[in-house]
Amino acid sequence: MMRLLVFGRTGQVASELQQLAPDATFMDRAAADLSDPAACAARIAEGDWDAVINAAAYTAVDKAESDPDTAMRVNGDAPTAMARACADADIPFIQISTDYVFDGSGTAPRKPGDATGPLGVYGRSKLAGEQGIIATGVRHVILRTSWVFSAHGNNFVKTMLRLGAERDMISVVADQVGGPTPAADIAAACLTLSMNMSRKDGPSGIYHLAGEPDVSWADFARAIFARSGLDCAVKDIPSSEFPLPAARPANSRLDCSDIARDHGIARPDWAAGLSDVLAALKV
Ligand SMILES: NC(=O)C1=CN([C@@H]2O[C@H](COP(=O)(O)OP(=O)(O)OC[C@H]3O[C@@H](n4cnc5c(N)ncnc54)[C@H](OP(=O)(O)O)[C@@H]3O)[C@@H](O)[C@H]2O)C=CC1
Numbered sequence: 077m078m079r080l081l082v083f084g085r086t087g088q089v090a091s092e093l094q095q096l097a098p099d100a101t102f103m104d105r106a107a108a109d110l111s112d113p114a115a116c117a118a119r120i121a122e123g124d125w126d127a128v129i130n131a132a133a134y135t136a137v138d139k140a141e142s143d144p145d146t147a148m149r150v151n152g153d154a155p156t157a158m159a160r161a162c163a164d165a166d167i168p169f170i171q172i173s174t175d176y177v178f179d180g181s182g183t184a185p186r187k188p189g190d191a192t193g194p195l196g197v198y199g200r201s202k203l204a205g206e207q208g209i210i211a212t213g214v215r216h217v218i219l220r221t222s223w224v225f226s227a228h229g230n231n232f233v234k235t236m237l238r239l240g241a242e243r244d245m246i247s248v249v250a251d252q253v254g255g256p257t258p259a260a261d262i263a264a265a266c267l268t269l270s271m272n273m274s275r276k277d278g279p280s281g282i283y284h285l286a287g288e289p290d291v292s293w294a295d296f297a298r299a300i301f302a303r304s305g306l307d308c309a310v311k312d313i314p315s316s317e318f319p320l321p322a323a324r325p326a327n328s329r330l331d332c333s334d335i336a337r338d339h340g341i342a343r344p345d346w347a348a349g350l351s352d353v354l355a356a357l358k359v
């Protein structure tokens with residue numbers, strides 16, 4: 077059995093990891109606050125682990141715009157310190173990152189090596205984490221994913237279920253397209269990657285994994301209402317009609333072929349994941 081350390085306990089992906097790997101050690105905010113990177117590194121150094129997964133992050137995309145220092149410390153400095161501690165201990169480090177490192181131009185699915193260009197603080201802070209990790213020379217996988225949903229925590233599915241029960245019609249942006257991704261599939265991928273990397277036969281690098289097929293937020297909302305039986309119409313709007321503090325990429329499509337080739341992990345079907353989440357929520 078692998079001795080696995082996971083940063084995060086309450087989040088969407090960490091909750092699914094607890095289901096799949098109940099014997100792993102989970103660090104919540106009280107055990108390891110990511111705004112204290114040295115404390116996170118110490119949790120790694122003081123144990124005897126086969127691999128470390130970081131499933132904690134500052135994920136409040138709009139709030140980050142007015143709190144850049146915390147976002148940078150949590151998403152940039154803490155993963156970098158974790159990676160350095162893993163390099164010192166010669167164990168692999170798995171980090172989760174995001175489509176928001178891209179600028180969203182064009183319509184082609186982004187490959188892991190494509191140029192980045194984050195539009196906001198959250199994306200910049202996650203990119204800083206990626207770069208910091210790579211610079212330590214640790215054996216690593218940076219798993220970029222997108223539009224995560226689950227029965228736990230906050231996400232677009234739960235927001236739509238709440239608003240759809242209150243309204244007859246809702247306006248949703250139709251010019252941002254990406255792959256909604258069940259947290260359960262990300263958790264399963266993290267475990268496969270941890271195993272592959274701890275056997276020292278997995279190549280380090282950035283990989284993409286997002287649910288398929290790609291859709292707009294508006295079409296995703298329609299699918300949520302159709303499957304939950306909520307009678308709420310969706311009006312397509314451009315992002316300009318839904319102004320938020322942080323700009324989001326229009327093109328969030330991720331090319332996921334590398335992870336299939338190197339690790340045998342296929343894009344999950346988000347509709348199947350959505351059915352599971354609605355069942356778990358008893359919708
Ligand atoms: N949500 C999404 O749509 C996407 C997420 N990702 C990435 O996936 C990963 C997992 O995200 P997800 O499961 O959605 O996260 P959630 O937003 O569900 O949860 C975030 C987790 O991070 C923890 N956390 C935040 N700040 C700190 C801190 N200072 N110290 C310790 N813990 C902290 C939270 O703990 P607490 O409960 O104490 O606040 C919580 O457990 C992240 O790296 C994220 O960037 C990538 C693409 C899309």
Ligand SMILES: Cc1cn([C@H]2C[C@H](O)[C@@H](COP(=O)(O)OP(=O)(O)O[C@H]3O[C@@H](C)C(=O)[C@@H](O)[C@H]3O)O2)c(=O)[nH]c1=O
Pocket residue numbers: 135136137174175176221222223224231232235239246247248249252293315318324
């Ligand atoms: C609630 C709502 C949102 N929207 C839009 C706003 C936004 O452009 C889009 C998604 O909204 P949210 O704020 O829920 O999603 P957001 O917080 O931007 O989600 C992102 O989270 C981070 C952590 C990531 O890494 C990304 O992959 C992505 O999942 O939907 C509407 O158009 N109508 C609505 O009623």
